[in-house]
Amino acid sequence: MECERTDRQLWRENAPLRLTGKTRGASIANRMPGGQQFICKKCKALSNVQSYERTREGTYFCVCEHCGAKNQVVRTGASLSQPGLLPVNGLIQ
Numbered sequence: 001m002e003c004e005r006t007d008r009q010l011w012r013e014n015a016p017l018r019l020t021g022k023t024r025g026a027s028i029a030n031r032m033p034g035g036q037q038f039i040c041k042k043c044k045a046l047s048n049v050q051s052y053e054r055t056r057e058g059t060y061f062c063v064c065e066h067c068g069a070k071n072q073v074v075r076t077g078a079s080l081s082q083p084g085l086l087p088v089n090g091l092i093q
Contacts, residue, residue, distance in 0.1 A: 035078075035079075035080060035081045035083040036049035036078065036083070036086055037049065037084070037085055037086065038062060038071060038073055038085065038086040038087075038088050039085070039088060040066065040067060040071055040088070041069070041071055041090060041091050042064065042067050042069035042071075042091060043066050043067040043069065045064065045067070047062070047064045047065050047066060049062050049080055049086065050062070050063065050065065051080075052073075053070075059072055061092050062086070069091055070092040070093075072088065072090050072091070073086045073087065073088055073089070074087045074088075
């Protein structure tokens with residue numbers, strides 16, 4: 001016996017899935033990569049800039065999301081959402 005599918009059933013099968021916070025184990029949104037990135041001097045991985053931090057001496061650094069090293073970066077004046085690769089001067093101990 002063949003069954004005919006209604007338009008509503010076809011729509012349900014082809015509709016994009018929507019995840020909500022109510023669904024167990026579902027995430028609403030994945031973390032989007034930031035625009036500013038740098039190459040870590042310690043682990044050589046490409047890392048996204050989460051925030052700029054400043055030492056007492058006034059040098060800016062970003063923490064690597066892979067190894068946790070503090071990389072001294074040159075602040076270009078661009079916001080975190082603007083794409084770009086920041087130059088790294090070295091590691092801060």
